[in-house]
Amino acid sequence: MKQRISILADLRIKIGNETFDNPIWVASGTFGYGTEAPDLVDVNRLGAIVTKSITRQPREGNPPPRIVETPSGMINSIGLANIGVERYIREMLPIYENLSTKIIMNIAGTDIQEYVEIMKMVESVSSVIVGYEINISCPNVKKGGMEFGVDCDMTAKLTAKLRNITERLLIMKLSPNVSDIVSIGMSAQESGADAVSAINTVVGMSINANTGESNIHTTYGGLSGPAIKPVGLAMVHKLYQDLSIPIIGIGGIVNREDVVEFMMAGSVAVQIGTANFRNPGISEDILDTLEIFLEETHRAAATELIGAVKTHS
Numbered sequence: 001m002k003q004r005i006s007i008l009a010d011l012r013i014k015i016g017n018e019t020f021d022n023p024i025w026v027a028s029g030t031f032g033y034g035t036e037a038p039d040l041v042d043v044n045r046l047g048a049i050v051t052k053s054i055t056r057q058p059r060e061g062n063p064p065p066r067i068v069e070t071p072s073g074m075i076n077s078i079g080l081a082n083i084g085v086e087r088y089i090r091e092m093l094p095i096y097e098n099l100s101t102k103i104i105m106n107i108a109g110t111d112i113q114e115y116v117e118i119m120k121m122v123e124s125v126s127s128v129i130v131g132y133e134i135n136i137s138c139p140n141v142k143k144g145g146m147e148f149g150v151d152c153d154m155t156a157k158l159t160a161k162l163r164n165i166t167e168r169l170l171i172m173k174l175s176p177n178v179s180d181i182v183s184i185g186m187s188a189q190e191s192g193a194d195a196v197s198a199i200n201t202v203v204g205m206s207i208n209a210n211t212g213e214s215n216i217h218t219t220y221g222g223l224s225g226p227a228i229k230p231v232g233l234a235m236v237h238k239l240y241q242d243l244s245i246p247i248i249g250i251g252g253i254v255n256r257e258d259v260v261e262f263m264m265a266g267s268v269a270v271q272i273g274t275a276n277f278r279n280p281g282i283s284e285d286i287l288d289t290l291e292i293f294l295e296e297t298h299r300a301a302a303t304e305l306i307g308a309v310k311t312h313s
């Protein structure tokens with residue numbers, strides 16, 4: 001009997017000088033600091049872990065209610081609750097030494113100085129983190145975050161400042177809550193970003209019809225999950241057409257088909273967010289099935305999917 005010889009597809013992808021084992025990453029705010037995954041999850045199989053946003057000082061975040069389920073998604077208004085950069089350096093960085101997956105630290109701030117200070121503090125200690133994702137797109141804080149992500153000049157200024165501080169990967173995380181995401185992406189590219197990630201959450205609202213009350217303390221929050229997947233796909237595709245740096249796709253990914261679609265739209269890698277709350281091991285499951293898909297469709301490498309969408313115009 002003839003034996004079927006299967007050659008596993010190459011899942012590796014490259015951003016800047018960094019090679020990642022595969023394109024399946026977990027998204028900021030949905031996988032903690034990367035150190036508290038349940039025993040059943042083998043985090044070392046992930047292409048990368050993006051940590052939740054770290055700010056200069058610890059933050060309690062917004063008061064409850066700060067999470068509500070919505071059709072095919074959820075709205076959150078966590079408000080960047082985190083332990084602050086000093087504790088992060090002391091407690092989390094040493095743990096990363098024992099992980100073989102790549103860690104990308106997500107940074108948030110209220111002004112340029114805060115981002116700069118955080119990055120300088122991390123750069124001054126030895127650590128295995130391979131890069132930074134810069135949150136310029138959080139819709140859930142009164143000051144900062146979104147102010148940068150909606151303004152080309154601010155994005156350019158911040159990107160250039162941070163580029164001067166680090167040689168590690170610099171990824172600017174873009175907001176969908178803008179009129180022209182491509183011009184913001186171009187500003188990041190021209191100012192030295194290695195990549196952009198898109199998208200952060202979409203501003204949303206939820207009301208209890210019986211009580212008339214808002215279901216979120218801050219009235220508006222960030223919509224995530226499958227409901228925003230078409231928005232994410234469109235934004236990635238628009239960026240892909242004009243930018244030359246890699247794009248990391250995010251938004252409502254729950255299975256292998258979603259990953260394939262995001263890569264066909266132009267993503268080099270993807271991040272899985274809300275789906276982790278239902279199943280923290282989902283990225284591993286998706287990785288297994290992605291490998292099978294590539295083999296079945298006779299693709300030698302995951303990179304063959306990037307930008308492969310056939311549009312009608």
Ligand SMILES: Cc1cc2nc3c(=O)[nH]c(=O)nc-3n(C[C@H](O)[C@H](O)[C@H](O)COP(=O)(O)O)c2cc1C
Binds near residue numbers: 027052076199225251
């Ligand atoms: C509960 C929650 C917390 C989040 N916290 C952060 C955060 O701290 N920093 C950040 O850049 N994005 C944060 N995000 C946004 C996600 O990283 C991701 O961009 C967004 O949820 C869209 O992906 P998804 O639809 O797969 O969840 C958060 C999302 C959720 C649902």
